[in-house]
Amino acid sequence: MNLTLKIWRQQGPDAPGELVTYSVNDVNEDMSFLEMLDVLNESLEVKGEEPIAFESDCREGICGACGCMINGQPHGHKDRTTTCQLHMREFRDGETVVIEPFRAEAFPVLKDLIVDRSSFDRIIQSGGYISVRTGSAPDAHAVQVNKQDADEAFDKAACIGCGACVAACPNAAAMLFTGAKVMHLGNLPQGQVERYERVGAMVAKMDEEGFGHCSNAGECAVACPKGIDLRAIARMNKDLLLSQLKLRSK
């Protein structure tokens, strides 16, 4: 199949950028989207042009490195799929595909499609961990976790930090990401001790990094390649409200 690509090219963080049109021919429909870009880059190198900078690592949908906007949607139009797992059979021969970086103040563009998502790391550093001593691995069933909590924690732990939620949000909010982290730990016994300090610290960091607020539009949850539910945000709101009472009454 043959495609026309309109790709965002930007030399560096402060350089202006623009969409540049390329055509790629003989794309195999079994290729992943990133492999298709690899093919394009090879042809650009042959011509002596600068290849398109994009990020990837695992290429199996678990590291979260590869996100970009494909036809106006994070990771493209296929449900619950990262860019690296999106296959070219999802596109039509002759189609024009627009590819842009994720856009947010807190995700500055480094080059072309690559953005700096270290603001996410700093949110995690502000409280997304457990620092109390939990001893060595307990015997199975020594600490009981009910099924619903375990399932919820597991669903939230599926977050790969790709940033699609921020990219999709009309307010460039990191609420789904932060909510997932807060509820992942907040649902488990080991996370209880720091539960209410954690939520306050992570929300404060999220704001400081320049992310927006939640309008409950629900865009993030649709965009999330791991299917994290919008309710993670409501649960985080509740924990933050409760933290005001719990920490004040101490």
Added chain:
Amino acid sequence: MDWLQRFLTSTIGLKVIMAVSGLVLVGFVIGHMLGNLQIFLEFVEEGMGREALNQYGALLKGNKLLLWGTRVTLLVAVAAHIYSACVLTLRARAARPANYKQHKWLSGSYAVRTMRWGGVILLAFIVYHLLHLTVGSEVTPSIEHCKVVGDGLQCPIFDNVVQGFRQPGVVLFYVIAQLALGFHLAHGIWSLFRTLGLGNPRFDGIIKKIAVGTAAAVTLGNVAIPVSVLVGLVGGAV
């Protein structure tokens, strides 16, 4: 008080301010509509709607505590609501300084997308509505024209309403504003529960129904009054 300030200036805290003030306004809007729907008692017997509406106004305006309590509460709620809406909108703008060349909405409904402009229409409407029926204009004399009679007030509210709504332009603006209110509430009521932390899947369905049901009821109820007057169903004798 440091902690309170930190909470209330956080994005979530500001959203809580918006939700709580929104909830106060929703309560008022429903009560206000129910009160005004008494105009339709005109259909039961001519003069009954007039009497009910004028009585209702005299009750509100006669009791200074009730009147000013409501006014101050509403003023604070509107101010808080607009303040948080503005701060959050500015922050959201700053959070995405460059827009996408191509962007597709994934689930955001018409209601979600019009919260801000809908809000601006509502603000314009609130100002106009107060000038129209509370402060009063030449066309619609109001509060000054409530007269003390015996130990009660007598207010010509029914006449003001009818005279006001005989003008098609006025009715058109009211109808547009009520549609904006309907959309604002359809998303807003649902959203406020989420903002206040209700994330239990068991309540999802019912909350969606409450939000859309309330929005539809408020819109229909509020549209019915000016339209009925305009087409002459109510107030024929004025």
